[in-house]
Amino acid sequence: MSSEMTPLWGEAVPNWIAAIGGLGGTAVAVAAFVQSLRNRSGLDVVREHENERQNAALEVPERMLASFNEGANDVAPDTGRQVRWEVVRVHRERYALRNTHSSQVATVTRLEGTGRSYADVVPVAEVPAPIEPGADLPFLIARSLASPAVASVQVEWTEDGAGPFTATYLI
Numbered sequence: 323m324s325s326e327m328t329p330l331w332g333e334a335v336p337n338w339i340a341a342i343g344g345l346g347g348t349a350v351a352v353a354a355f356v357q358s359l360r361n362r363s364g365l366d367v368v369r370e371h372e373n374e375r376q377n378a379a380l381e382v383p384e385r386m387l388a389s390f391n392e393g394a395n396d397v398a399p400d401t402g403r404q405v406r407w408e409v410v411r412v413h414r415e416r417y418a419l420r421n422t423h424s425s426q427v428a429t430v431t432r433l434e435g436t437g438r439s440y441a442d443v444v445p446v447a448e449v450p451a452p453i454e455p456g457a458d459l460p461f462l463i464a465r466s467l468a469s470p471a472v473a474s475v476q477v478e479w480t481e482d483g484a485g486p487f488t489a490t491y492l493i
Contacts, residue, residue: 356467364471367437371474371490405481409491410458415465416446417493418458419477428453431486432478433461442469453479463493 405428408420421428431450435443446460453459463473473493478486 360467360469360471363469364473367470367472367474368492371437371492405479405487407477407489407491409475409493411493412460415462416460417463417475418460419453419475420458421453421455423455425455426481427455428479428481430459430477430479432476433459434476435463436474436476436490437470442466442473443475 404426405421405423408422410418410420412418419430419433429450429452433443433445433449442463442465444462444464446462449459451459461475463475465473474490475493476488476490478488480486
């Protein structure tokens with residue numbers, strides 16, 4: 323058995339530096355891989371909602387089609403929807419759904435995530451909730467490493483007894 327000590331600065335320190343560098347590089351690679359999975363999932367959500375939007379533009383509700391076919395109107399009727407919404411980022415994971423109509427009160431009956439972001443959207447207030455013009459309905463998007471990079475939120479509401487109306491927003 324040899325009684326020689328390993329030279330500290332010649333072998334031990336460089337080996338430790340190499341080991342720590344290897345572990346750091348592995349951590350960076352894993353983080354980049356997880357981020358790429360989130361981005362891919364997010365792009366899938368965008369694609370799904372774009373397809374839904376395109377399909378919805380082609381579909382006419384049966385009651386509207388019936389009145390159009392009866393000759394009641396020369397042009398396709400309006401949906402009757404007056405309220406418009408804006409999604410505002412308040413802070414990091416806090417968002418607000420804002421009623422941007424000047425005088426119409428809307429009653430939000432459902433606010434939830436759709437697709438893969440379903441479990442990530444958490445309303446802060448009780449739903450159903452009446453939202454005055456200019457008022458907000460706060461909600462959270464609880465993201466994790468497994469969450470898609472793009473979240474989608476679907477809101478359903480009624481206004482003046484009409485509806486329900488539905489809109490999907492990407493965040």
